[in-house]
Amino acid sequence: SAVISQKPSRDICQRGTSLTIQCQVDSQVTMMFWYRQQPGQSLTLIATANQGSEATYESGFVIDKFPISRPNLTFSTLTVSNMSPEDSSIYLCSVAFAYEQYFGPGTRLTVT
Amino acid sequence: KQEVTQIPAALSVPEGENLVLNCSFTDSAIYNLQWFRQDPGKGLTSLLLIQSSQREQTSGRLNASLDKSSGRSTLYIAASQPGDSATYLCAVFYTGGGNKLTFGTGTQLKVEL
Numbered sequence: 001s002a003v004i005s006q007k008p009s010r011d012i013c014q015r016g017t018s019l020t021i022q023c024q025v026d027s028q029v030t031m032m033f034w035y036r037q038q039p040g041q042s043l044t045l046i047a048t049a050n051q052g053s054e055a056t057y058e059s060g061f062v063i064d065k066f067p068i069s070r071p072n073l074t075f076s077t078l079t080v081s082n083m084s085p086e087d088s089s090i091y092l093c094s095v096a097f098a099y100e101q102y103f104g105p106g107t108r109l110t111v112t
Numbered sequence: 113k114q115e116v117t118q119i120p121a122a123l124s125v126p127e128g129e130n131l132v133l134n135c136s137f138t139d140s141a142i143y144n145l146q147w148f149r150q151d152p153g154k155g156l157t158s159l160l161l162i163q164s165s166q167r168e169q170t171s172g173r174l175n176a177s178l179d180k181s182s183g184r185s186t187l188y189i190a191a192s193q194p195g196d197s198a199t200y201l202c203a204v205f206y207t208g209g210g211n212k213l214t215f216g217t218g219t220q221l222k223v224e225l
Contacts, residue, residue, distance in 0.1 A: 042215045042216060042217050043156075043215045044215075045213070048212065092155055096205075099143050099144050099161075099205050100144070100158065101146060101158070102158060103156040103157075106154060106155040
């Protein structure tokens with residue numbers, strides 16, 4: 001299993017600004033995943049972050065809007081850039097061990 | 113493309129009742145299926161993982177079954193308690209998914225005193 005922490009747990013941000021979310025895992029993992037959960041919706045995968053290579057983005061998500069860093073095997077960041085109210089969501093990071101997936105507590109973002 | 117559907121979308125039951133949550137998926141070529149619980153505004157807690165070769169998994173009052181050929185899974189909760197109130201999500205990890213999960217739409221459960 002894995003213990004995942006995220007910072008910040010929540011934030012209220014102004015339109016047009018950027019927020020960087022941090023994700024820390026207590027074990028070394030090859031892949032880390034970033035998800036978005038819009039209000040009342042299920043989870044949607046934003047991108048997969050591999051250590052030492054560029055993140056792989058899902059359809060509808062682009063690097064300029066959601067840049068990701070993966071400096072080592074236990075840490076990743078997701079930046080939500082040039083925010084608009086439509087970016088108000090819960091952002092979750094996740095890792096997989098033997099195809100079982102574990103999630104962090106999430107970052108609740110509100111954009112005003 | 114894999115699509116995962118959960119029925120019902122919402123459910124309200126009295127305390128003590130046994131209940132069944134349903135999950136269906138369109139592509140049966142899956143590695144596994146996972147059930148999660150999500151409390152309001154929080155992250156996801158993994159409840160049960162069923163490998164594609166398994167038929168069911170049990171943990172305490174929870175029992176999850178998998179019928180891969182028909183593309184269905186059920187989560188059975190025995191003797192429900194108010195603390196079981198949460199949203200329950202199923203997700204499949206499938207061959208065509210490129211090492212990622214596809215989530216269902218969720219069932220919001222409320223267990224009333």
